[in-house]
Amino acid sequence: MSKVIVIDDEPFILMMIEDKLRRAALEVVTVRESRNALDVIRREMPDLVILDWMMPEISGIDICRALKQDELLRGIPVFMLTAKGQDADEQLGMSIGVERYITKPFSPKGLMEMVLETLSHGKS
16 A cells, blocks of 8 residues: 655645545554654655655755655655645746645645556556
8 A cells, every 4th residue: 555645734724635645545644843854754655756846844845855865765755735735836846856746725626636647656
């Protein structure tokens, strides 16, 4: 079973994404506090991370940078889920290793399609 970690400080977003992922028979770990995110990622070793950019304490960009600099974690695909929709923001995200850049509001169905596509490629 594939494992996805969802990191977002908005409880509604976490619950909605968690529900969709579980319905697709995926294992889900949610994290609301960004300061715990890297520890949870190291402990859980997920197949995919869905990460909010704008969070208190540590931004999603900083978490992604740390993830991509860690030899054990750098291969984990990261989806950035954010309200920051400017081209420059997306370019920054992609330049540090974000696989998919998804702006809020987003389509839960579209997100699920991207998750399943990415996970199926990782298993081949």
